Amino acid sequence: MSIFNKVFASIGIGSAQVDTRLESDTVVPGEEVRGIVHVKGGRTEQKVDEIYLSLHTTYIKESDDKKYTATATIDRFRLNDPFTIQPSETKEIPFSFILPIDVPVSIGRTKIWVATGLDIKNAVDPSDKDSLKVLPNSLMDSIFSAAEDLGFRLRNADCEQAPHGLRRNYPFVQEFEFVPISGSFRGKLDELEMVFFPVSENEVEIFMQVDRKARGLGGFLAEAFEMDESNVVLTVTRNDVPNLSQKLHAAISRYC
The missing domain is CATH 2.60.40.640 (Immunoglobulin-like)
Incomplete structure (x- = not known):
């Protein structure tokens, strides 16, 4: 050759x-x-x-x-x-x-x-x-549907560098950013951020950051110092799907 x-x-x-x-x-x-x-x-x-x-x-x-x-x-x-x-x-x-x-x-x-x-x-x-x-699996899809039922719209989704407290298998997390456009959380929240950590195909751990809307002087001060954000950890299984909207509503409501 x-x-x-x-x-x-x-x-x-x-x-x-x-x-x-x-x-x-x-x-x-x-x-x-x-x-x-x-x-x-x-x-x-x-x-x-x-x-x-x-x-x-x-x-x-x-x-x-x-x-x-x-x-x-x-x-x-x-x-x-x-x-x-x-x-x-x-x-x-x-x-x-x-x-x-x-x-x-x-x-x-x-x-x-x-x-x-x-x-x-x-x-x-x-x-x-x-x-x-x-594509999202059926459990993740149910969570998206529950958020939509509560009046949230997905505004943005992106993979971002993971803070050390959220780092698992990868150096990043995929963050889903929702805004309330109707329902009981409109006017109370600026946004709702979710990060999913699947445990199995039938179970997922959700890290949520609830960003409350600033109201009055105290609210603006809290927002300035990022005290208006609360972190919530919620575990969801397939057994929760029939009542998922109620479970999600209860978890978010504690911080509004």
Whole structure:
């Protein structure tokens, strides 16, 4: 094989190519993601040490009073043992993995994607990127519906750097920001923020921040010193779904 082909392959020209094809790009946390990785050989024989899939999202990070976007790896999966791909040869590697139950959902500006990489020694590693649309599971969907029943509208959703007290598996949390547009909390609250920490598919811990509306001089002073915010931790299971609106109302009402 021409030495020039080997040199070109080492810098990514004429080297192996990778293409991942997902069976479905719409998934729910806890579900199985399936697909096939297609590998096509380049101009020269190459040894592939590893094929890996990694799950990613972005989040807002703050440093020196400046905000910027960072990328976080949610999980990583190794697919194969080392193999050699011949020039123009095609290989198909099927895969499946379980989407973590605490993966962010595709709401607001939150993006989730699967990156595929080939680890080829002494060469530029080929890669591929495929977007996933992650939908809320039925329990989370019920919580959103309960908030809507109470007159709240989802205003914003984003992944942000997690304070140390809220940091779990990742350096970020996905925050959902609601505003009361009707119902008993309109005029009493400025906003309601929620962060979900799934325990299982049937149970979730909700961290809520209730931001009371400033009323009078005392209210404005409290708002100035951020004393108008109360933190609430609420555990919700599937058994709560029939009375979820009432449970949510009771938890928020204690701080209004």
